[in-house]
Amino acid sequence: MGFDLERFVGYVNEGLLCCVCRDVLERPLQAPCEHAFCSACISSWLVHHHSCPEDRLALDVGSLKPLYRYMRNDLSRLQIRCVNAAQGCEMVCSLESLHTHEDECEFAYVSCSNTGGEYVCYYCGCPVQVERRGLEAHLSECNFRSRECPNGCGHILLTIDQSQHNCVAELRTEVEMLRAEMLCKVEEVRREMESRLDSQRRHMVQKESLLRNEVEELKGQLSRVMCDIRALLGAERLRRQEVVEAELEKRELLELLRELRNAPPEASHLPLHSAQATHASGPPSSPLLGEGPRKGSTRSLTLDCLKRKSREVTVI
C-alpha cells in the first residue's frame, strides 16, 4: 500500500506511482519491463497472477529488482505531511525522514504504559490510548498506577482498587495463607522425623536381637568353662590325695627298708630289696609325683608283698 498522493506537497512524477494501488511507491520494486510497484502490492498481486499488472508480460517474484537509484532519490526527496496531520501535526518532511518523525510525533496515539504492576496480569492493564503529548498528564491520573498502600500495610495497590482496599482483611488473608503454609511444612517435617525414627527403631531392634544371641552364646561358653573348671578341680583333688597316699607309702617303705637292714643277713637275698633301696635313696617323693593311679596301685601291691616277706623274715 503506497502513500496517499494527497499528503504530498508539490508535484509528484507519475513514474513514482505504484501500478497496482496508484499511490506513491512505498518500499518500491521494479519488474524487467521497468514498471514499478510497492513491494506489498506486487507480492499480493503475484499470488494469483504471473504477469505484470500493467502490460501482462510474464513476471515472477524472483525477477523483481530494486528501483533505479535516480528514481529512489527522487522518491526520498518528495515532501509529505505527517500522518497525524488530522490531529493537528503540521510537520512536512522528506519521505526519507518521515519514519523518524512519526516514531516521535507528539500527535501519534500511544497506549498507556501502566500494565497494572507486577501483581496484575498484562491484559488487566490500562486500556487507554492517548496522544504522546498527553501521556504524562494521563499517567498522573491513570487508574492503573500502582503504589504502596498509604496506610502502611505493605500491599501494592492500583489506584482503581484503592477504595475497596481493606488493610485488615488483606493482612488477615495473608496471615491465613502463611499459617496454612507453615502447617504444611510442620506436617512435612513431622512425617520425615517419624520415618527416620521408625528406621532407627528397626535398626535398634535388630541390634538388640543380635546382642541377645551373643549373650546366649557367651552364657553357653561360660557354663562349658565352669564345667571344665569343676572337672579340673576334681582331678586336682584326686591328685593331691594320691600324693598324700604316695607320701605315706614312701614313709612305710623307708621304715620297711630300715627294718630289713637291721634284720639277719639270711633275708638279704630278697629279689626286690635292691630295687626299692635305690628308689628310696633318690630324691624324696619325686619318683611318685605325676604318676597315675594305676602305677600307684601296683606300688601298693608291691608294698603289700614286701610287708608280707618282711613278716616272714621276722618270723624266721
Ligand SMILES: [Zn+2]
Ligand atoms: Zn502500491
Ligand SMILES: [Zn+2]
Ligand atoms: Zn510491465
Ligand SMILES: [Zn+2]
Ligand atoms: Zn507528526
Ligand SMILES: [Zn+2]
Ligand atoms: Zn493509563
Ligand SMILES: [Zn+2]
Ligand atoms: Zn493497606
